[in-house]
Amino acid sequence: MAKAKxxxxxxECGAEYRKWQGQCSSCQEWNTLSEVxxxxxxxxxxxxxxxxxxxxxxxxxxxxVVDLASVDLSEVPRLSSTFAxxxxxxxxxxxxxxxxxxxxxxxxGKSTLLLQTACKLAQSRRVVYVTGEESxxxxxxxxxRLQLPVQGLKMLAETSIETILAVAERERPEILIIDSxxxxxxxxxxxxxxxxxxxxxxxxxxxxxxxxxxxxxMLVGHVTKDGSLAGPKVLEHMIDASLxxxxxxxxxxxxLRGQKNRFxxxxxxxxxxxxxxxxxxxxxxxxxFLSRNEEQSAGSLVMVVWEGTRPxxxxxxxxxxxxxLGNPRRVAVGLDQNRLAMLLAVxxxxxGLFTGDxxxxxxxxxxxxxxxxxxxxxxxxxxVSSLQNRPLPRELVVFGEVGLSGEIRPVPSGQERxxxxxxxxxxxxxxxxxxxxxxxPEGMEVVAVDKxxxxxxxx
Numbered sequence: 024m025a026k027a028k029x030x031x032x033x034x035e036c037g038a039e040y041r042k043w044q045g046q047c048s049s050c051q052e053w054n055t056l057s058e059v060x061x062x063x064x065x066x067x068x069x070x071x072x073x074x075x076x077x078x079x080x081x082x083x084x085x086x087x088v089v090d091l092a093s094v095d096l097s098e099v100p101r102l103s104s105t106f107a108x109x110x111x112x113x114x115x116x117x118x119x120x121x122x123x124x125x126x127x128x129x130x131x132g133k134s135t136l137l138l139q140t141a142c143k144l145a146q147s148r149r150v151v152y153v154t155g156e157e158s159x160x161x162x163x164x165x166x167x168r169l170q171l172p173v174q175g176l177k178m179l180a181e182t183s184i185e186t187i188l189a190v191a192e193r194e195r196p197e198i199l200i201i202d203s204x205x206x207x208x209x210x211x212x213x214x215x216x217x218x219x220x221x222x223x224x225x226x227x228x229x230x231x232x233x234x235x236x237x238x239x240x241m242l243v244g245h246v247t248k249d250g251s252l253a254g255p256k257v258l259e260h261m262i263d264a265s266l267x268x269x270x271x272x273x274x275x276x277x278x279l280r281g282q283k284n285r286f287x288x289x290x291x292x293x294x295x296x297x298x299x300x301x302x303x304x305x306x307x308x309x310x311x312f313l314s315r316n317e318e319q320s321a322g323s324l325v326m327v328v329w330e331g332t333r334p335x336x337x338x339x340x341x342x343x344x345x346x347x348l349g350n351p352r353r354v355a356v357g358l359d360q361n362r363l364a365m366l367l368a369v370x371x372x373x374x375g376l377f378t379g380d381x382x383x384x385x386x387x388x389x390x391x392x393x394x395x396x397x398x399x400x401x402x403x404x405x406x407v408s409s410l411q412n413r414p415l416p417r418e419l420v421v422f423g424e425v426g427l428s429g430e431i432r433p434v435p436s437g438q439e440r441x442x443x444x445x446x447x448x449x450x451x452x453x454x455x456x457x458x459x460x461x462x463x464p465e466g467m468e469v470v471a472v473d474k475x476x477x478x479x480x481x482x
Contacts (some may be wrong), residue, residue: 114287433457
């Protein structure tokens with residue numbers, strides 16, 4: 024009988040070694056190698072050529088090379104998820120033969136979103152929902168509480184990949200949902216479910232089946248304390264789309280952000296509201312992020328950020344207070360804290376306003392995380408408003424990138440941002456000169472600036 028082999032795998036990066044060592048040579052982390060047992064080679068397995076078990080990972084097995092010009096470019100039909108916001112993040116819908124990984128913190132609504140999608144799709148398509156974390160009665164109770172149509176949805180409570188693939192071969196579903204990949208295991212691998220080897224090989228087996236059978240595979244993934252997807256990094260390389268569902272426990276709004284997508288734009292954003300009957304899509308996110316008080320207050324300003332393929336208006340708030348510490352605090356929620364320190368230095372050098380003795384607090388309303396530099400000018404003007412205790416006009420909207428020399432740089436899609444602001448009733452905009460339109464929207468005054476000093480004078 025063949026002897027079982029073992030390997031040592033890094034739990035941080037997934038690198039494999041033949042023997043144990045204290046430090047991983049790949050990611051330089053210490054004490055992260057864990058032993059996993061590998062299955063012995065099956066009798067009669069192919070050695071000189073690729074075995075059929077591993078062959079055809081990206082689709083049908085092909086041993087012929089083809090010319091790129093001869094590849095069929097016909098549009099692949101997409102399946103609607105029944106959620107317009109979900110389809111937006113996916114790039115237009117679910118692609119047959121693709122693997123989608125949905126991650127998020129516990130309680131974010133991953134299982135709720137997929138259960139709603141599965142129940143609605145099951146009314147017209149073949150859907151199999153595999154649950155490894157909950158019993159069938161628990162899933163049925165949630166579906167009853169959310170008042171979902173349950174007829175036609177095939178359920179399976181199983182964690183064995185071999186059993187799941189056998190059922191999938193028999194049922195031939197169009198959509199296969201796995202909740203979650205961290206609970207799945209292969210019999211040939213001796214490590215516990217959730218381990219590096221189990222997650223990697225389980226995802227590889229499911230992805231191989233999805234591509235060979237043209238099935239849409241949707242996986243639920245856990246996240247670590249820092250919000251990144253748990254498991255080996257190779258898991259994110261295997262799948263076609265990686266989505267992250269975010270939302271604080273104190274907020275009823277959830278944001279679905281695309282981190283990787285082979286069939287659409289990256290960093291696309293979908294907004295949902297968690298209600299009594301599950302997640303409901305928010306078709307106009309700017310409306311919920313602009314729920315401002317009627318009374319004008321210093322330090323509050325609206326900016327236009329670009330998320331994926333659409334502009335969104337969000338409010339940024341700044342609060343400056345005299346610091347009692349030798350090293351004043353710089354706190355930014357929803358923005359990069361290091362960039363805030365840089366912008367304050369630019370404000371002092373090129374705007375003549377000193378904030379070295381002030382605690383600076385910044386917050387983006389609604390829990391939105393702004394990842395682009397178009398918020399620079401709005402952040403500085405909000406800081407100036409709070410520093411001088413001077414409220415800014417409610418009808419003012421601002422966007423633009425600020426350079427280290429005090430110049431205001433243009434940002435992508437400036438025309439679309441201005442049009443979106445005009446639709447929501449804003450009548451004045453301070454924008455980079457490179458984004459100034461040849462003809463301003465009706466009822467809006469556009470002030471184009473080149474330097475930070477000009478923007479401060481425009482207030």
